[in-house]
Amino acid sequence: MSKIAMIIGVTLILTFYGGTSFYIGRKIYQWLKLLIPHINGTTYVVIYGFFALSLIMVFLPLPTAIKGLMSWIGSYWMGILIYLLLFFLVADLVIWLLSILKIIPTPISPNIHFSAGLAAILLTISFVSYGIYNANRIKNVSYDIEMEENAAGMKIVLVSDLHLGAVNSEKRLENVVENINNLEPDLVCIAGDIFNDDFNTLKNPEKAIDLLKSIKSEYGVYGSLGNHDGGKTFNQMIKFLEKSEIRLLNDEYVVIDERLVLFGRVDPSPIGGFGGMERKEITEILASLDTTLPIVVMDHTPTNLEQYGDEIDLILAGHTHRGQIFPGNLITNAIFDVDYGHYQKDADSPQVIVTSGAGTWGMPMRVGSNNEVVSINLY
Template structure:
């Protein structure tokens, strides 16, 4: 992306964020004025403005502790703002519709404004509270995958996770539970399909503890990983060192043959944020074509875009990235953008199986509404 394109994109996002924040701020202020007619507007603007700016302050070069607190606050605010905006817009639409149908008299009574605003606020509290609770739960999903008749049946169990987003709010807290849940499943192979990190390695508060936890994952043939779009940038070398110390075998457009039973490929993500240094995504078509087709071929590719690039020579594609929208109505967007944004998919009998996980962590707002943090078990038949 060119600098002009990047500046334009950032300008659009800031304009939308500013406009949305202003709209929500005015709606809340009007509601509070109905409750407290003597409210100090200046105090309200300062408090509300701090929440709004917390998302921007999080990108400033602040002391680590201060930055961590503000980043956490901004992450929660992101989810709160989304639902405030959604429900206030719905409330306004309902008022306009009621007025148009002569259900609501004109001028609109203050009791109507109060009631619809209260409903919007209560719905926001409900959705956000559930989202925070659900983001701290881990679900299990299982798929039985039949490999092609030309390959040898392995009976192997693959555990798939993605999107740990270490450094994000709550990511380190849930890591121990994730590792324990994986070990309880007695996997043959553990595949981590990208976004181990959350853009910035230094955001991890206790990296040594995280490394020791990941080293405790037990699998018959080991733990393998591929890089996601957030596993990149200025701290990329520190990320690689972390992965190596965690006993995770990283596959960068490379493959490994596991006990003559399985070929496992790991792809570089096509859109790393900040780049992978000298590493670039390769075309691996010829490499795959040269492999022994009597073994199932499994590919980890973090982003499930352009899945048509994988043909009948592939048995299984493992991906993440989408978070299944993470919070409603985000799932409507990911479903429209990706051919498959979640679950198990196979276009036809000659096409590879595709499994897209919603991930085991959260990005941005530490909430899950309409999706789950999950660990996926895949049984190859």
């Protein structure tokens, strides 16, 4: 990406965020004025501005402790902002339609504006509260996949999108590992986004290493790189995975007990790069694979699935989070051929399983999706 394109992109994002923040801040202030007529405008601007700027302050060269606090506040604010925007827009739209249809009189009375604002705020509180609660739960999901005889009877456990370093990620890891071990897997696959862009955001790497090392699996734990597993701290991430006894497959494959081939892809769009490593052409690797065995592919992002032909039996992916919070699922469903669950285009195409992930990115919330550990029973 050129510097000019980057500047334009950043400018558009900041403009949109600034406009959105102004709209929401103004709506809340107007509502508070109806509730508390003598509210101090300056005090409100300072308090609201602190929260609105928390998302931006994360990118400034601040002391680690302050940056961590801003990241924590900004993560929650992101989810709150989305729902305030959604519900205030809906409230304004409803009022406008009712006034056009002459169901309510114009000019609009303060009582109607107050009720609409109250509804938007209460709905935001409800959705955000549920989202925080739901993000702290881990759901187990199971699929039965028909496979060639060699692999029949094998159980694969799939997780992705741990986003270690994100809010509550390390606390959640203990439950994820416990769920994995309770499933007694033969093989564990971690399909990308193990980290959350910056290794230094992990609060206790050694504890996370011990947890990951405690995963019990007959044939080991394998991982592939996701788009958030790169950047300036990429080498630290690699060392962490080595200590955690997770074997990365960077456009490489391994034969599991002469029963199946496990092939891990490098993500095509790393944020900050993978230290110069780039994704290889699929044809280079397929030529060397033993196609007499079932082939399972870990490919973090479920795009361009047509690149895989009938020589591939199963693709394991993540990335989409299933939108993470409603209405994000409507967007991911429109973008991807499959944004969640089991999919097979036709009888000659590989089967695909996309997990919604075991962690959260950005806002530590889940609405309309779940953190999950996936059990895949081959028969």
